[in-house]
Amino acid sequence: MRPVVGLCGAAMVTIGGSAGADLAGGLADIEAGVPCTSGTRFQLCSVSKQFAAAAVMLLVESGRLDLGEPVGRWLPGGGPQWRQVTLHHLLSHTAGIPHWLEAPGLDPAEPMRISERLKIIQATPLRTEPGVQWHYSSPGFLLAGFIVERASGQPYPEFLAERILSPLKLTETTVGAAPAAAARGYKDGQPVAPWDLDAMPGTGDIWSTAGDLTRFTAALHRGELIAASSLRAMCTVHAPLDDDEEGEPRLTTTGYGYGMFAGIFAGRAAWYHPGDNPGYQSFACWIPDRAASIVILVNDAAASITGLLRQLLPAALKP
Numbered sequence: 357m358r359p360v361v362g363l364c365g366a367a368m369v370t371i372g373g374s375a376g377a378d379l380a381g382g383l384a385d386i387e388a389g390v391p392c393t394s395g396t397r398f399q400l401c402s403v404s405k406q407f408a409a410a411a412v413m414l415l416v417e418s419g420r421l422d423l424g425e426p427v428g429r430w431l432p433g434g435g436p437q438w439r440q441v442t443l444h445h446l447l448s449h450t451a452g453i454p455h456w457l458e459a460p461g462l463d464p465a466e467p468m469r470i471s472e473r474l475k476i477i478q479a480t481p482l483r484t485e486p487g488v489q490w491h492y493s494s495p496g497f498l499l500a501g502f503i504v505e506r507a508s509g510q511p512y513p514e515f516l517a518e519r520i521l522s523p524l525k526l527t528e529t530t531v532g533a534a535p536a537a538a539a540r541g542y543k544d545g546q547p548v549a550p551w552d553l554d555a556m557p558g559t560g561d562i563w564s565t566a567g568d569l570t571r572f573t574a575a576l577h578r579g580e581l582i583a584a585s586s587l588r589a590m591c592t593v594h595a596p597l598d599d600d601e602e603g604e605p606r607l608t609t610t611g612y613g614y615g616m617f618a619g620i621f622a623g624r625a626a627w628y629h630p631g632d633n634p635g636y637q638s639f640a641c642w643i644p645d646r647a648a649s650i651v652i653l654v655n656d657a658a659a660s661i662t663g664l665l666r667q668l669l670p671a672a673l674k675p
Contacts, residue, residue: 360667365392365539365654366566367664369671370574372647376671378566384539384655386547397528397538398653399553400562400569401631401638405497407516408558409447409615410576411504413586414519416443420507423447423589430503434478443503445486446496447614448594452482452489453496462495464559465634467552474502490595490612494559497615501558512557524575529564531557538563539655541635548635548657560633566651569640573649577627577642590614591627601662605669622669630661637661641672648672 360367364382368375384392400407415421421443428438445451456464461476477495484491501512508515513531521529532554541548553561564572575581582590593611601607605622612618616627621643628641628650639652639661650672652664 360664362660362663363654364542364656364659365398365652366394366396367652367668368394368566368570368649369651369668370570370649371672371674373574376648376674377668380566382654382656386540386542386545392539392655394567395528395565396653397530397535397563397565398638398655399538399541399550399560399631399633399636400564400640400653401560401633401636402494403569403629403631403638403640404560404562405494405558405615405631406576406629406640407520407562407572407615408497408500408504409590410520410582410586411512411516411558412443412447412500413582413590413614415504415507417583417586421503427499427503430506431474431478431499433475437482438478440486441482442486443500444594446500446503448612449490449492449496450488450595451486451493451496452484452491453477453493453499454480454483455491455493456495458483464494464551464556465549468555470498470502470555470557473498473555490597494556497558498556499558501561504558516562520572520581524571524581526564526568526572529562529568529572531562535563539636541633541655541657543635543657545656550635551633560631564653566653569638569651569653570649573640573642573651574647577644578647590616591618593618603666605666607662607665622673624673632657639665641665643672646672 369377599609631638641650
């Protein structure tokens, strides 16, 4: 395909398991002059929520978790409001929990222990009654990551490594602190201070390559990681949404499942998730009727993911 304009990172498109595009551009480390390659690791940002949702579903399958059970069982010290919040609400962003910066103390740039973040989230009043309204909330997925730890009896990174990364042979994927030789984050070419991802399990804490994320996306949607019933639950629209992008090909968001947005891309159904952390952006998409995946990972907060997606989408839809 033609060169992708504005790519400061790596991107990959596959159709039915075959490569449609494998691209890289820009610098992983501007100061050292290190280029981005297909093997460069980037922050997955909120695409990490798909891993968290899959982790929850694995524990649901084993009977350790129940999507309809109040999360208060796993959150000691929580007030009465947590008696109505369930894992279903957390995974579908319908719990009413505020997003980062929407309440005092919910600042992801402020270093603190996970236990301190949990106390702040639990003490913050819900925006609405659970199940009433969709509202994007990374702190809600922080709770989901904590519940995975409590229910599995393992640290969140260990559970993901044992149940997701190892089985899928995602050898270039890590959880938490930055791995060696990872891309540095920038905005318009200027370095950006990163968040402490060790204290943010389940939200945006995974580092990976375009190839590994492509393998995860395909394995998840082909039923190679979780049971068919779990995949149906993740890919059911639990909260309808309406967000129509201008231009061609037309991109329309229609709803949210568990850790995934539903949408229509150029007339075809798609499941996807974007993400952004300081200095990084991400995007992972699956188009079912083409068995096609689109993955974009960049290390510049000023990059246009929508612009990159419009350039890559034809490669996933070509005859």
